[in-house]
Each structure stands twice: as structure tokens, then as C-alpha cells.
Amino acid sequence: MLDTLKHRFNLLEPYITAYGPKDKTARPAVLLFHACNGVRAHIHAYAQQVADLGFRAYVVDSFTPRGWDETAAMSLVCTGLALHGYERSGDVLAAIWGLAQRPEVDADNIIIAGWSHGGWAIMDLMTEKLTRDGEARLRDPTPEPMKGVKGVFLVYPYVNFPARSNTHGWQYAPKTLAVLAKQDFLTSHSHADHILNHLKAEGVPMQRLDLDCTHCFDEDSALHFGPLMAYDRRSHEKTMAAFEGFVRETFSQGD
Known part of the structure; x- marks a missing residue:
């Protein structure tokens, strides 16, 4: 059974963590979507970075609302058994739709940010017209919320x-900025390069940051598996700097 936009947002809303000024002033907002291992500390750190700039940030947890803990996420989502990007793209659309209705959110100035599986969900959403029931695994998708997505x-x-x-x-x-890891084992750098170049050729304003590191390079966690996913402080710092610059530039264009 397919969710409506409202039902999906109602499912997610109790598990969305808000960052930013404690007021009701309408401000630009960044929505952050985690990787397949769930919400980790580094995602909250990126959100706080946005708040420190005077904007709003919302970390959207896709797993807890579904009753999945870290173990379930690793065994179900990271293995591809459940919640492919196309299905989770409904979470992205519902979060944009629901948060844009809040008076403290400037619905015309929204950035959506995704890590690994979160990036998959966002990119799948970008491919959908959202005019037909069933798209994004929703009963009533609509492209209307996408008008406010500036980055x-x-x-x-x-x-x-x-x-x-x-x-x-x-x-x-x-406007899009993609950070690619040259040693990524889940999606080879050459393949990601091909896809992003194709999107750019089709008119997507695509910027790139290519780093000599592995998948999940910005997550300092014991869950990493040796050389396949190793924390790299320098690449992490470069990504945070790029993130801050992207947020500043994107929202300044909305003034």
C-alpha cells in the first residue's frame, strides 16, 4: 500500500532533528539524508555547521520511523534487501513538502544533501516527473515542492x-555539488565520473570535488572495514569547507 505525502511526512516528522535559530523567522533550510548505516554523528556535525551560518538544518532519519535500528539498517538497507533509493526518494519529497509548510522555513530556498544511500535517494528523486501516482512510491506525488529546491x-x-x-x-x-571519493568501492570513481559528466552535458549545473579517499571518509567510526572505508581528516575538512561555501553561495543567490 502506497503512502500519501502527508502520511509519509507524519511518519518521518517525529524523527527529524532541527538545527538553527530559536525563532520563527522564515530562513533558508538544508535537509540532510544519511547513508545506509543510519544517522551518524558526522551528519549532525554538518547540520550544526549550517546552523552556525544562521540558516536552518534538518536531519531526516529514514530508519527509526520504520522500526529499524543500526543492525537492521546494516543487514537490510546496506545489502540492498530493503528501501532502494527509488522508494526512499519518497522520504525526500515528503520531507521537502512537510518542512516547507513550516513558517520558520523559507520554502523558496532549500538545499537537499545526501550521503551515499541518501545521495542515491536524492538522485532518484531528480529523475522523476512526480505527476503519476506511484512515483517515489507515493500515492499522490507532486513536483510542486521541487520548485523551492535551489541546491x-x-x-x-x-x-x-x-x-x-x-x-x-x-x-x-x-545547482549541484558532488563530492566523489577516488577509492570508492561501492561506486567506482570512473563510473560516477561518467554519470555526472552525462548529467552536466544534459544541463545540470554540476560542480565537482574529487578527493583521494574511500567511501565514508568523513565518518570517524569503528564500523569501518579496514582500507575499504577509512576516515580521512583532510578530505573531511575539505568537504566541510566545500559544504559551507555551497550553502553560502546558494542561499546568497536567493536574496
């Missing part, structure tokens, strides 16, 4: 099979 920030996005950006162009073209 997309992607960090080691998963664009291997079955990500839709392999075979579908984007229906929307917000």
Missing part, C-alpha cells in the same frame, strides 16, 4: 545499479 549536495553518492541516474536524465536542474 543539491552529494557526498560519495551511490550511483551503481539500480540507481535511476544510470538510465534516466534529471527532471530538475538545481
Whole structure:
């Protein structure tokens, strides 16, 4: 059974963590979508970075509302058994739709940011017209919330099979910055390079930051598996600097 936009947002809303000034002034907002291992400390750190700039940030947890803890996320989502990017793209759309209705959010100035699986979900959403029931696994999708999306920030996005950006162009073209890891084992750098170059050729204003590091390089966690996912402080710092610059530039254009 498909969710409505409202039902999906109602499911997510209790598990969305808000950052930013404690007022009701309408401010630009960044929505952050975590990787397949769930919300980790570094995602909250990026959100706090946005708040320190005077904007709003919202960390959207896709797993706790579904009753999944870290173990379930690793065994179900990271293995591809549940919640592919296309299905989770409904979370992204619902979060934009619901948060844009809050008086403290400037609905015309929104950035969506995704890490790994979160990037997959965002990129899948970009391929959908959202005019047909069932798209994004929602009963009533609509492209209306996408009008306020001024930027997309992607960090080691998963664009291997079955990500839709392999075979579908984007229906929307917000300014995009993608951070790629040259040693990424989940999506080879050469493949990600090919996909992003194709999107750029089709008119997506695509910026790139290519770093000599692995997947999940910005997560300082014991969950990493040796050389395949190793923390790299320098690459992390470069990504945070790029994130801050992207947020500042994107929202300044909305003034």
C-alpha cells in the first residue's frame, strides 16, 4: 500500500532533528539524508555547521520511523534487501513538502544533501516527473515542492545499479555539488565520473570535488572495514569547507 505525502511526512516528522535559530523567522533550510548505516554523528556535525551560518538544518532519519535500528539498517538497507533509493526518494519529497509548510522555513530556498544511500535517494528523486501516482512510491506525488529546491549536495553518492541516474536524465536542474571519493568501492570513481559528466552535458549545473579517499571518509567510526572505508581528516575538512561555501553561495543567490 502506497503512502500519501502527508502520511509519509507524519511518519518521518517525529524523527527529524532541527538545527538553527530559536525563532520563527522564515530562513533558508538544508535537509540532510544519511547513508545506509543510519544517522551518524558526522551528519549532525554538518547540520550544526549550517546552523552556525544562521540558516536552518534538518536531519531526516529514514530508519527509526520504520522500526529499524543500526543492525537492521546494516543487514537490510546496506545489502540492498530493503528501501532502494527509488522508494526512499519518497522520504525526500515528503520531507521537502512537510518542512516547507513550516513558517520558520523559507520554502523558496532549500538545499537537499545526501550521503551515499541518501545521495542515491536524492538522485532518484531528480529523475522523476512526480505527476503519476506511484512515483517515489507515493500515492499522490507532486513536483510542486521541487520548485523551492535551489541546491543539491552529494557526498560519495551511490550511483551503481539500480540507481535511476544510470538510465534516466534529471527532471530538475538545481545547482549541484558532488563530492566523489577516488577509492570508492561501492561506486567506482570512473563510473560516477561518467554519470555526472552525462548529467552536466544534459544541463545540470554540476560542480565537482574529487578527493583521494574511500567511501565514508568523513565518518570517524569503528564500523569501518579496514582500507575499504577509512576516515580521512583532510578530505573531511575539505568537504566541510566545500559544504559551507555551497550553502553560502546558494542561499546568497536567493536574496
